Amino acid sequence: MKLESKIPAGPIEKKWDDHRFNLKLVNPANKRKYTIIVVGTGLAGASAAASFGELGYNVLAFSYHESPRRAHSIAAQGGINAPKNYPNDGDSIYRLFYDTVKGGDYRAREANVYRLAQVSNSIIDQCVAQGVPFARDYAGYLDNRSFGGAQVSRTFYARGQTGQQLLLGAYSALCRQIDARTVKFFPRREMVELVLVDDMARGIVVRNLVTGELESYSANAVVLATGGYGNVFYLSTNAKACNATAVWRAYRKGALFGNPCFTQIHPTCIPVGGDYQSKLTLMSESLRNDGRIWVPKKKDETRKATDIPEEERDYYLERLYPSFGNLVPRDVASRRAKEMCDKGHGVGPSKMAVYLDFADAIKRNGKAWIEEQYGNLFDMYHEITSEDPYKTPMRIYPAVHYTMGGLWVDYNLMSNIPGLFVIGEANFSDHGANRLGASALMQGLADGYFIIPYTIGDYLASTKFSPVKTDDPGFRESTKAINDMVNRLMSIQGTRTVDDFHKDLGKIMWEHVGMGRSEKDLKKALKLIPELRKEFWSDVKVTGKENDLNAELEKAGRVADYFELGELMALDALQRAESCGGHFREEHQTEDGEAKRNDKKFSYVAAWEYAGEKKKPTLHKEQLEFEYVKPSQRSYK
């Protein structure tokens, strides 16, 4: 199989404009004759569905939530990037492009990233027009802050609830289209199968989560906007329902999976408390703008943080990276925190945490200022840990947060299956091996508002469609396959719960396919995961009925997919014998412990093709070319 990225020719700043001109258009009067399915209604899905609706397409939007407003985009705290250069600090589209390619450790497509930077300014305008209450200064202008490894202030924010406000903006645009009857919204439906007709994506099968019924829907194109797969690790900052099922079932139907091992471990999360824990809570990394990260110089320190004098503290990020200090990219900050704890400098009851200290910022700017900037985050921390961060430093530790990998797509955001588009976190996307802060919201909305509305038209206008009905064999077979899987899961009636298995899988993933990976560990994971998977299929216990609201059954289907995906992640991490961004192979590091890339051998996107049950998937490579940002060792010193 040849991977065609379909990157247009010409200078990078003209590619998207030229491409847009070359895209075929659907006549306005014909648009309503085309049906588009959008699965997932978070930032990417809601913005895409709303934009399709405005254009006049017939849109069917699906979510496993009761309302689009519940999608996990809502939990993004810090902000959204756009190189408006409002603060006059030297920002430009090119600089955002440059920072993102470098931040992704040279494993993203230049052309995609440039386009992302180009359209990002329009996102801010769009959101303002929707009534998103971004932070303002006293003259009424939009306020910016610097965020996550950027040396310019290009991040727009709405307190610590930027994702919430952007999602509610996209949701309101979607509401308007639902009101206008261009979009039909189907709540509490989980996509369980992608349906191909003549090798084209022509529909989906969903499980109605209230009645348990399997329902079929046909369309001219299917757009997956179903988010990331961080929950493979069980403990992550993802919401509980976030899952990989939609993308995984598409993968099993032939869609390629790009860079599955690229996982982002976020440095500022509240540390793990105990076995009961169901998820990890992120503290926005905007906190790193004013908080200082440190550990005690003495190993196994037992004194309270506030009792440790200044000279006995190691502000290790400021020491190691004088120019970026506490604002180094997420992968670097995470790895250094782990290293400090592994060396015995960790703090808190588990000794797997470092301090994030606001004492200096409070002294400098006053408590009221801190409260205005971070009030809700401080409250959240206080609520969870019962410690007051205004008085004592926060304890933080890295946690799985985002997955840069996802289904492979070309420049038009279409997968290798004609008619199957993938947007937002669900695609392998524009972030390379590491995503910079405040760029996930940017990508989700860029894809949904400003890219796919154009590119999908080209596909629809240039494709001949045969009529497809939902009782066609493709739908019947898919429905039968899901019924069989459900019956199999329900009939095992073993001794262990789905959560038990999920937790065990998460432990394997965190220990062997987590922050530091080695050949030995990965090989061990590739042995342990299939063993556990086998046990799952013979000893899991799913109670209740299939034709009812049944959360255990929902979880069981998702965990079954995680087993396969987890294995693919380990396989991908093993073949990538280099360190890049969030993918850190212990064997490949510089003398001072930084990620050591191997551009000669690994400057490619690893795109995996499903080869059938229990067969090793096939690896395809898309070579990456860097014409503008020449790969160099990332340095934040």
Add this chain to the structure above:
Amino acid sequence: MNFTLKIWRQKNRNDEGRFVEYTVKDISPDASLLEMLDVLNNDLVRKGEDPVAFDHDCREGICGSCGLVIDGRSHGPNRGIATCELRMRSFREGNTIVVEPWRAKAFPIIKDLVVDRTSFDRIMYAGGYTSAKTGGVPDGNAILIPKHHAEEAMDAASCIGCGACVAACPNGSAMLFVSAKVSQLALLPQGQIERSERVQRMVAQMDAEGFGNCSNNYACEAECPKKISVDHIARLNREFIRAKVVG
């Protein structure tokens, strides 16, 4: 910690429903109430019983999915948090904890503690937006907004749409929810053009869904996980009267 739980169980919308008593043991005081329910549910599954259905997702107080009436109060005894943020250290050892779903005419029960809140969405469909088309909008800084208006709009926009206000209200009123959206957009220049139509349509939809009226009880504000002020209800009323009088 050990607790006795009295949990509302109801098979479906038409089932009568009843309280069922359970006991849970060795719960960490740092566990959240939902994590305590996870422990209970895993025990029930191991025993072959149907676990308790409840809505939840982000578990950090922002998605608005979870919503339980705990010991008679929306989201439990603490102020300004959602159910998922409630930690077991808020209860005393050996307590009996009563857990119920939101109870309101406009939120029919689907199963156990899961209710149908799509009535909120239908209110939003009836004008909870500005009709800004994708593309074709001015530069963000072309619309200046006084900081205090932006801040107040943000206070209102913090609403997570959980429905605690409705569950807390003796009239099952959705006035706090509706007012938060109306108020946000009424405070901003972007919302002015459709101001009158918006408030009238949203209020009409609210009434059609079977939500009650506001009788200044203020339980909604007291139980709101985002501490949204009833001042917004006052603004909603003003907007409504203005729309009726001025048009």
